[in-house]
Amino acid sequence: MLLEPAEAEEAVPLWLVAESQWSQWLAGQKPAAAWLKGHGFQAERGKVATLPDPGGAISAAVVGLGALGAPGDPAQPSLWDGAACAERLPPGNYALATQLPANVATQFALGWLLGCYRQRCHRCRGYE
Numbered sequence: 253m254l255l256e257p258a259e260a261e262e263a264v265p266l267w268l269v270a271e272s273q274w275s276q277w278l279a280g281q282k283p284a285a286a287w288l289k290g291h292g293f294q295a296e297r298g299k300v301a302t303l304p305d306p307g308g309a310i311s312a313a314v315v316g317l318g319a320l321g322a323p324g325d326p327a328q329p330s331l332w333d334g335a336a337c338a339e340r341l342p343p344g345n346y347a348l349a350t351q352l353p354a355n356v357a358t359q360f361a362l363g364w365l366l367g368c369y370r371q372r373c374h375r376c377r378g379y380e
Contacts, residue, residue, distance in 0.1 A: 265349035268329050269295045270317040300340040328356050334363025
């Protein structure tokens with residue numbers, strides 16, 4: 253479930269990082285840098301990595317946005333990025349740790365919801 257920051261006290265932070273921002277973002281994440289480098293994560297579009305806490309639980313998640321935006325421009329994730337996250341991340345409560353403009357956050361959240369949706373058979377309960 254994707255939560256708003258006000259509800260996110262117990263949620264796992266979800267970082268969205270484009271390839272152009274990767275080196276800068278990674279430099280500020282000293283504990284996670286070795287883990288992510290060791291797993292070959294490079295912020296490719298659609299790639300997801302989870303970071304463990306000392307007890308082995310998920311402490312954060314990083315999502316690659318690929319080569320979005322021109323150099324110097326902020327990457328703008330799409331509805332499709334949100335859908336991919338919902339499908340690829342393990343079940344849990346997540347909150348965006350990356351600041352996004354309101355319209356972009358809305359599109360990402362819509363994609364997340366669509367990615368979580370699963371069609372259920374309407375005749376499975378014996379309806380004719």
